[in-house]
Amino acid sequence: MRIALILLASVCLAQQAPRYEDVMASPGKNWLTYHGDYRATRHSPLRQINAGNVASVVPKWTYHVDGATKLEASPIVVDGLMYVTNSNEVTALDARTGRRVWRYREANAKLSSVNRGVAVMGERVFFVTSDCHLVALHRITGALLWNSRYANSEENYFCTLAPLAVKDRVMVGVGGGERGMRGFVAAFSGSTGEELWRFNTVPKAGEPGADTWDKFNTDWGGGGTWMNGTYDPELNLVYWPTGNPWPDYYTGERRGDNLYTCSVVALDVNTGKLRWYFQFMPGDYHDWDSQSIPVLVDADWKGKTRKLLLHPNRNGWFYVIDRVTGEFLNATPFVDRMNWAKGMDAKGRPIEIPGLVPNANGVKICPSVRGASNWMSPSWNPDTKLLYVPTLEQCDVYSTSSQKAESMLGFSGGGGEGIPSEPGQFYLRAIDYRTGKRVWEYPMPGPGTMWAGTVSTAGGVVFFGDDDGNLVAVDATQGKHLWHYAMGQKLTASPVTFEAGGKQYVAISAGSEIYAFGLFEPVKPVPVIR
Amino acid sequence: MRTTVPLLILFVAHFPAAGVDVVVPDADYLTSAEAVVAGQKLFAAACGACHGRSGEGARGPNLADGGLIRRLNNTRLFASIKNGVPGTDMPGFPMADAKIWQIVAFVRSLSSPAIEARLEGDVPRGSAVFFGAGGCSGCHSIRGRGASLGPDLSNAGAVMTVKQMRESLTDPGARIAAGFGGVSVRLKSGEMVEGIAKNRNNYSLQVLDSKGMMHLFDARDVDSVRESGKSPMPPARLKAEELGDLLAFLSKQSVRTEAGRKRR
Numbered sequence: 001m002r003i004a005l006i007l008l009a010s011v012c013l014a015q016q017a018p019r020y021e022d023v024m025a026s027p028g029k030n031w032l033t034y035h036g037d038y039r040a041t042r043h044s045p046l047r048q049i050n051a052g053n054v055a056s057v058v059p060k061w062t063y064h065v066d067g068a069t070k071l072e073a074s075p076i077v078v079d080g081l082m083y084v085t086n087s088n089e090v091t092a093l094d095a096r097t098g099r100r101v102w103r104y105r106e107a108n109a110k111l112s113s114v115n116r117g118v119a120v121m122g123e124r125v126f127f128v129t130s131d132c133h134l135v136a137l138h139r140i141t142g143a144l145l146w147n148s149r150y151a152n153s154e155e156n157y158f159c160t161l162a163p164l165a166v167k168d169r170v171m172v173g174v175g176g177g178e179r180g181m182r183g184f185v186a187a188f189s190g191s192t193g194e195e196l197w198r199f200n201t202v203p204k205a206g207e208p209g210a211d212t213w214d215k216f217n218t219d220w221g222g223g224g225t226w227m228n229g230t231y232d233p234e235l236n237l238v239y240w241p242t243g244n245p246w247p248d249y250y251t252g253e254r255r256g257d258n259l260y261t262c263s264v265v266a267l268d269v270n271t272g273k274l275r276w277y278f279q280f281m282p283g284d285y286h287d288w289d290s291q292s293i294p295v296l297v298d299a300d301w302k303g304k305t306r307k308l309l310l311h312p313n314r315n316g317w318f319y320v321i322d323r324v325t326g327e328f329l330n331a332t333p334f335v336d337r338m339n340w341a342k343g344m345d346a347k348g349r350p351i352e353i354p355g356l357v358p359n360a361n362g363v364k365i366c367p368s369v370r371g372a373s374n375w376m377s378p379s380w381n382p383d384t385k386l387l388y389v390p391t392l393e394q395c396d397v398y399s400t401s402s403q404k405a406e407s408m409l410g411f412s413g414g415g416g417e418g419i420p421s422e423p424g425q426f427y428l429r430a431i432d433y434r435t436g437k438r439v440w441e442y443p444m445p446g447p448g449t450m451w452a453g454t455v456s457t458a459g460g461v462v463f464f465g466d467d468d469g470n471l472v473a474v475d476a477t478q479g480k481h482l483w484h485y486a487m488g489q490k491l492t493a494s495p496v497t498f499e500a501g502g503k504q505y506v507a508i509s510a511g512s513e514i515y516a517f518g519l520f521e522p523v524k525p526v527p528v529i530r
Numbered sequence: 531m532r533t534t535v536p537l538l539i540l541f542v543a544h545f546p547a548a549g550v551d552v553v554v555p556d557a558d559y560l561t562s563a564e565a566v567v568a569g570q571k572l573f574a575a576a577c578g579a580c581h582g583r584s585g586e587g588a589r590g591p592n593l594a595d596g597g598l599i600r601r602l603n604n605t606r607l608f609a610s611i612k613n614g615v616p617g618t619d620m621p622g623f624p625m626a627d628a629k630i631w632q633i634v635a636f637v638r639s640l641s642s643p644a645i646e647a648r649l650e651g652d653v654p655r656g657s658a659v660f661f662g663a664g665g666c667s668g669c670h671s672i673r674g675r676g677a678s679l680g681p682d683l684s685n686a687g688a689v690m691t692v693k694q695m696r697e698s699l700t701d702p703g704a705r706i707a708a709g710f711g712g713v714s715v716r717l718k719s720g721e722m723v724e725g726i727a728k729n730r731n732n733y734s735l736q737v738l739d740s741k742g743m744m745h746l747f748d749a750r751d752v753d754s755v756r757e758s759g760k761s762p763m764p765p766a767r768l769k770a771e772e773l774g775d776l777l778a779f780l781s782k783q784s785v786r787t788e789a790g791r792k793r794r
Contacts, residue, residue: 081746097734097746101728108688140742141682143682145673524750526750529732529754530754530755
């Protein structure tokens with residue numbers, strides 16, 4: 001059928017393909033990466049919704065994702081089109097109405113896991129399937145452009161992360177560190193799907209760092225890369241957080257620092273070469289993946305502006321690192337329930353308290369296995385110079401097994417268990433990066449089970465998901481409650497904010513639904529169109 | 531346990547939902563014409579009231595689109611029929627196991643993907659038809675090659691049955707893929723947009739035009755909407771041999787057949 005074409009630029013919202021320059025400038029009206037920006041400050045310049053009017057925010061639309069129970073994606077928004085994911089599927093929505101425009105489903109994937117969303121660049125939308133295929137779709141139609149398998153799910157790998165698109169390439173990582181595999185970060189050509197480089201987070205025998213594993217078989221060393229990294233365009237470095245060594249709670253044969261697990265690695269985006277690394281937990285046996293988000297800020301450090309990397313680690317310490325060199329600058333505890341380390345040496349290596357090593361009977365160690373913070377997104381407000389961190393105060397009883405480590409058998413080396421008489425408690429904490437001190441905190445009574453993060457805005461508001469299914473707004477300076485809305489579901493994602501059709505929205509994936517909120521407006525009658 | 535009773539028993543699975551040991555017939559039997567034809571008769575009598583005689587859905591869900599059935603292996607499909615599905619309107623059917631397996635065979639055949647069929651056409655010649663003389667790629671794409679006004683066919687062999695493919699080619703108006711109906715929109719400003727309606731309700735509509743631009747309309751800006759009610763796709767005017775080649779080519783389209791391009 002021949003179709004006549006008349007262009008109508010005024011109503012054609014989604015015609016600008018996002019370029020690298022646009023992604024570098026994000027977030028603005030759009031929300032173009034998982035973190036909103038490459039540096040993971042998760043701070044939006046939008047101020048239509050602000051501390052003075054946020055009390056008038058109401059739900060604008062809800063979209064139910066068929067079959068979803070645990071949505072983790074940050075919605076990505078490009079000129080009125082919103083992209084959300086569930087396991088093995090991407091849905092494009094009209095961001096103003098929540099109406100579905102297209103859906104891509106990969107029903108033949110061999111696994112079904114959670115998914116944290118898409119990356120966008122040019123005409124392409126990228127996502128990973130649970131069984132580790134990186135897939136490129138056309139952003140307007142959802143048509144498949146290419147599909148490249150990058151890890152074998154039969155070798156314990158599974159994939160959940162939102163890819164990171166930089167210039168002409170897309171970077172991905174893998175999960176599976178709790179079952180034994182070799183973690184890696186890989187970069188693919190965005191146009192063809194060809195692999196460009198791969199950096200192993202656990203070295204092979206003979207490679208640098210292999211001597212930190214004693215006689216342990218590093219083929220199964222873990223070092224998952226299941227959260228996407230952050231990126232400094234000026235340095236052309238990507239900062240990728242890495243997971244625990246396998247087996248997670250094992251105090252057996254893998255003596256040594258177990259590089260590059262529980263670290264952040266700074267990789268050259270062009271080559272994948274390691275520029276520097278910083279290891280938070282040498283030879284970890286707490287399952288303390290270092291997957292908290294590395295937040296990149298340029299800020300004063302003792303009288304001089306420096307390129308900093310801020311990192312609230314699962315181990316309960318808030319780190320400040322020079323992201324040019326990897327130099328350790330400071331670390332301070334950001335939880336009160338902390339008993340495993342009394343401090344850090346000059347290079348940032350923990351000074352552990354003797355006796356707090358998991359054994360067969362169990363040892364109480366704080367923080368818990370879930371960590372003082374985890375992959376829930378923090379945010380940084382450049383005006384208040386505060387980092388807003390979802391924080392869990394909790395201890396667990398850690399135990400270890402003397403069983404020989406065998407891969408492919410589900411062995412994790414032990415475990416951590418909650419203490420019924422000491423339930424966990426979440427807080428949103430505003431941390432002064434210079435001192436590590438809490439400027440304010442907002443408690444979240446609840447079951448201690450949420451995985452929700454934050455978004456900060458120039459309107460002086462911090463939005464975050466709480467531990468009781470609410471989206472909450474507090475003021476950025478003092479943490480005072482301004483607004484909340486109960487969505488009635490456990491939250492496992494972080495909110496975003498964007499503008500479409502001239503109006504600011506705040507959106508979040510909540511369990512099985514996508515919610516979008518905006519300022520109240522009386523509804524104008526809509527005549528029925530014939 | 532192995533046995534030699536009819537139906538070439540492969541194995542015995544303890545099936546908790548059934549609470550009994552279920553004897554699973556051989557895969558060849560479940561794809562045989564004998565089982566499918568027998569199952570079709572049983573299905574029409576027992577299941578047609580809710581799922582429609584052809585299984586394409588009525589009060590009960592569509593069993594032919596693959597979305598539901600392909601998630602279930604044969605033992606789970608068997609148990610769903612024998613015991614019903616808790617929390618839904620689907621009751622259990624207390625008939626002989628052998629008959630239930632025949633229904634399983636028929637239901638499975640409804641969404642059996644084309645890639646599993648052995649078609650006689652010539653795949654390279656079918657590709658030439660798709661991207662050349664047939665004109666298919668003027669509206670459809672495969673792995674980014676072609677246009678986007680019609681459904682993407684990169685995964686057609688894995689999601690469509692041969693029957694559905696043949697029907698789409700020879701009688702495209704028989705059913706219009708959701709989100710691909712032709713539409714003409716007149717705005718209050720007097721301007722017109724023509725394309726396909728990806729979505730429409732009383733309050734908004736989304737139209738993809740032939741240049742690949744997506745229009746997100748608020749209904750307050752729209753004066754009238756005219757839906758063609760027809761598929762924008764014309765019936766394929768191909769010789770029988772070309773049609774066979776095209777079917778063979780399309781049946782091979784699956785996004786999962788390609789291993790990693792470059793493994794290190």
